[in-house]
Amino acid sequence: MQTVETRLRTETITLNMGPQHPSTHGVFRMIITLDGETIVDLEPVMGYLHRCQEKIGERNTYLQNIPYTDRLDYICSMSNNLAYVMAVEKLAQIEVPERAEYIRIIMVELTRIVNHAVAIGALLNDLGCFFTPMLYALEERERILDLFEMASGSRMMCNYMRFGGVRYDLPPGFMPELKSVVAALPAFIDEFERLLTDNEIMRIRCQGVGILPPDVAVGYSCTGPLLRASGVDYDIRKVDSYSIYDRFDFDVPLGTNYDVYDRYLVRIEEMRQSVRILEQAIEQIPEGEVSVKLPRVFKPPEGDVYHRIESPKGELGFYLVSDGSTNPYRYKIRSPTFINLTVLPELCKGHKVADVVAILGSIDIVLGEVDR
Amino acid sequence: MPFLNDLFVNLSYWIHGFLARFLPLWAADLIMMLLTIACLIVFALITIMFINWLERKVIGRFQDRYGPNRVGPLGILQFVADAIKMFTKEDITPANADRVIFNLAPVMVVVPTFLILAVLPFGRGMVAADLNIGFLYIVAISSLTTIAILLAGWGSRNKYSLLGGMRVVAQMISYEVPMVLSALGVIMLTGSLSLVSIVEGQSRVPFILLQPLGFLIYFISAIAEVNRAPFDLPEAESEIIAGYHTEYSGMKYAMFLLAEYINAFIVAAIAATLFLGGWQGPSLPPYVWFFLKAYAIYFVLMWLRGTLPRLRIDQLMGLAWKFLVPLALVNLLVMGLVATLTQGKGLFPLVLASLVANGLIVAAVVIIYAFAMRRRRQVEVAA
Numbered sequence: 001m002q003t004v005e006t007r008l009r010t011e012t013i014t015l016n017m018g019p020q021h022p023s024t025h026g027v028f029r030m031i032i033t034l035d036g037e038t039i040v041d042l043e044p045v046m047g048y049l050h051r052c053q054e055k056i057g058e059r060n061t062y063l064q065n066i067p068y069t070d071r072l073d074y075i076c077s078m079s080n081n082l083a084y085v086m087a088v089e090k091l092a093q094i095e096v097p098e099r100a101e102y103i104r105i106i107m108v109e110l111t112r113i114v115n116h117a118v119a120i121g122a123l124l125n126d127l128g129c130f131f132t133p134m135l136y137a138l139e140e141r142e143r144i145l146d147l148f149e150m151a152s153g154s155r156m157m158c159n160y161m162r163f164g165g166v167r168y169d170l171p172p173g174f175m176p177e178l179k180s181v182v183a184a185l186p187a188f189i190d191e192f193e194r195l196l197t198d199n200e201i202m203r204i205r206c207q208g209v210g211i212l213p214p215d216v217a218v219g220y221s222c223t224g225p226l227l228r229a230s231g232v233d234y235d236i237r238k239v240d241s242y243s244i245y246d247r248f249d250f251d252v253p254l255g256t257n258y259d260v261y262d263r264y265l266v267r268i269e270e271m272r273q274s275v276r277i278l279e280q281a282i283e284q285i286p287e288g289e290v291s292v293k294l295p296r297v298f299k300p301p302e303g304d305v306y307h308r309i310e311s312p313k314g315e316l317g318f319y320l321v322s323d324g325s326t327n328p329y330r331y332k333i334r335s336p337t338f339i340n341l342t343v344l345p346e347l348c349k350g351h352k353v354a355d356v357v358a359i360l361g362s363i364d365i366v367l368g369e370v371d372r
Numbered sequence: 373m374p375f376l377n378d379l380f381v382n383l384s385y386w387i388h389g390f391l392a393r394f395l396p397l398w399a400a401d402l403i404m405m406l407l408t409i410a411c412l413i414v415f416a417l418i419t420i421m422f423i424n425w426l427e428r429k430v431i432g433r434f435q436d437r438y439g440p441n442r443v444g445p446l447g448i449l450q451f452v453a454d455a456i457k458m459f460t461k462e463d464i465t466p467a468n469a470d471r472v473i474f475n476l477a478p479v480m481v482v483v484p485t486f487l488i489l490a491v492l493p494f495g496r497g498m499v500a501a502d503l504n505i506g507f508l509y510i511v512a513i514s515s516l517t518t519i520a521i522l523l524a525g526w527g528s529r530n531k532y533s534l535l536g537g538m539r540v541v542a543q544m545i546s547y548e549v550p551m552v553l554s555a556l557g558v559i560m561l562t563g564s565l566s567l568v569s570i571v572e573g574q575s576r577v578p579f580i581l582l583q584p585l586g587f588l589i590y591f592i593s594a595i596a597e598v599n600r601a602p603f604d605l606p607e608a609e610s611e612i613i614a615g616y617h618t619e620y621s622g623m624k625y626a627m628f629l630l631a632e633y634i635n636a637f638i639v640a641a642i643a644a645t646l647f648l649g650g651w652q653g654p655s656l657p658p659y660v661w662f663f664l665k666a667y668a669i670y671f672v673l674m675w676l677r678g679t680l681p682r683l684r685i686d687q688l689m690g691l692a693w694k695f696l697v698p699l700a701l702v703n704l705l706v707m708g709l710v711a712t713l714t715q716g717k718g719l720f721p722l723v724l725a726s727l728v729a730n731g732l733i734v735a736a737v738v739i740i741y742a743f744a745m746r747r748r749r750q751v752e753v754a755a
Contacts, residue, residue: 015532128611128681128682129682130431130601130677132434135435136435195679199680201682204684205682205687352684352685353612354611
């Protein structure tokens with residue numbers, strides 16, 4: 001067969017997606033080189049929301065930093081609180097009362113459900129659903145935020161955890177409400193799955209898109225659902241158990257095809273596992289104190305410490321250097337989505353423009369945390 | 373209720389007669405024509421306002437929220453607020469835009485939409501122009517929209533607009549083929565392109581019972597033809613902002629919105645006319661039946677929009693050329709055979725044979741699909 005040489009000269013175009021764009025989840029920018037609709041190259045540009053969080057952290061006292069952690073990943077303030085508070089507790093070797101540990105687990109697992117529901121909703125928005133899954137997710141989130149409000153007084157910027165416990169004990173009426181929310185969650189997840197999991201369009205849009213092989217995922221030090229969807233069994237709650245996670249019985253879901261669809265499935269399954277943890281925690285929670293008495297001027301001993309937790313988005317770690325004064329000498333945040341985001345160009349090349357937003361949605365970023 | 377049934381037709385006769393008393397006949401005819409045009413345009417504007425409100429309300433309900441409920445009872449006056457907002461917005465022409473093309477496009481996109489209204493039979497005798505090539509006219513006129521949208525995408529000098537414009541051309545040209553092929557089945561049965569004759573041909577049985585498959589193909593390609601979800605790629609918000617109308621603001625943007633909603637309604641109305649029997653129906657006045665059917669189809673459009681994610685451009689083209697076009701061709705062939713074989717044998721054999729034939733086509737598609745899936749799995753396993 002004779003090959004026909006095409007005389008038509010074509011050019012690639014450079015498209016600036018963001019910083020203002022409906023599906024970059026905030027002020028994130030991608031410089032995309034396009035050949036028609038196909039991605040030739042993609043360069044993520046971060047830093048539009050940089051607020052000097054780490055420098056501010058050095059200026060603040062240890063206690064003053066807690067509300068700042070709320071504003072890292074503003075979807076899940078509770079788990080940010082926990083990571084920071086546990087780092088300081090490790091530094092100053094503070095024991096936490098048992099009831100406080102249970103309250104923390106309950107709050108953090110509720111946060112995980114909120115985050116995954118919103119992440120899936122946002123992914124579906126990116127795929128072109130007209131807000132329906134997103135609003136279903138937000139409706140369930142409202143009920144959980146009501147619980148947060150009962151406990152901490154705030155819905156999103158909870159600022160609830162303290163060194164050696166939590167700020168307040170659970171108010172009366174919290175546990176019955178929590179039980180009813182947790183009891184309703186499986187039905188919500190089932191409904192979500194009925195709407196999405198077997199949806200033909202959802203499948204052809206997600207399956208085989210944005211494949212992240214395990215070795216690449218580990219090479220980029222991805223964590224969280226992104227890594228587990230790539231089939232790597234790495235959940236810090238299991239491999240480096242902290243708080244009282246060793247007392248609970250739960251599974252770590254893993255992906256088999258390493259694509260966007262697997263990330264969706266892993267998130268759905270993690271929500272179910274969180275419900276399991278919550279059910280056990282509700283059963284086991286003891287009575288007692290929720291915080292320990294600390295000196296008014298809190299000065300941890302000299303030294304440095306790194307503590308990490310499995311936040312809903314991945315490994316969230318705080319590295320603190322103390323010089324024995326009231327302020328941390330160095331306050332470093334290892335934010336999961338910033339590091340997960342570095343793998344984006346790897347995932348997108350060769351796909352279409354429409355896939356970029358789906359892949360970005362499946363990584364599940366929050367710019368407050370990426371740029372800090 | 374003969375009075376209600378022919379209300380609008382009698383009204384037009386009465387006005388014509390009234391004018392003819394003190395005007396020459398040609399002048400009365402001319403005034404009647406202008407009056408009809410004015411009526412259609414006003415009707416279109418009212419429809420878009422109502423549809424806009426209805427869609428927001430219905431999708432709101434799908435999403436467990438109220439939808440507009442601030443302005444007027446049930447938020448019905450929301451469109452007034454929206455219209456005022458649109459009119460008062462700054463009218464921006466981007467500095468690098470091709471001014472003539474940029475400003476021409478919004479007008480060009482609206483005109484074909486109004487032109488199509490001329491041949492729609494809203495009720496018995498309620499058609500502005502009973503063209504004997506009615507359906508061909510619709511196909512021809514609606515193709516003009518493609519050019520207008522490409523102009524908008526090109527003239528904006530914006531990469532998102534350009535991508536949107538390219539998508540429109542690819543999509544609308546591709547989906548016109550299965551749309552026309554599936555409608556041909558209906559035209560074959562009536563032997564006429566005139567929409568009025570098509571409706572009259574359905575006095576005994578609506579064509580959806582004879583050609584359910586044809587209706588499905590028509591419906592799917594019609595959704596794609598008017599860029600509605602799940603085929604709303606040209607204006608995919610999450611990907612390319614607003615596609616071809618990214619750079620438009622104020623009234624020009626409102627024009628695109630107007631064209632879009634009216635087109636969606638027209639497509640529903642044509643589907644009702646071709647397959648659901650148009651204004652035919654018992655007891656209620658014909659025009660009520662027509663609107664009931666059109667809005668029922670439009671409700672499905674809203675339903676899809678509230679439920680489904682969007683296809684990708686290659687999947688969209690694949691669906692048109694690899695699935696809908698072959699299926700429409702097979703459907704056309706089989707329906708032609710059925711119509712020829714049962715000619716003159718009465719209604720019952722025709723309906724029965726059509727349904728059996730449709731069932732056979734669907735069964736064949738399912739078997740071929742299953743076979744292809746098995747082949748693919750075997751190839752994957754081998755690889």
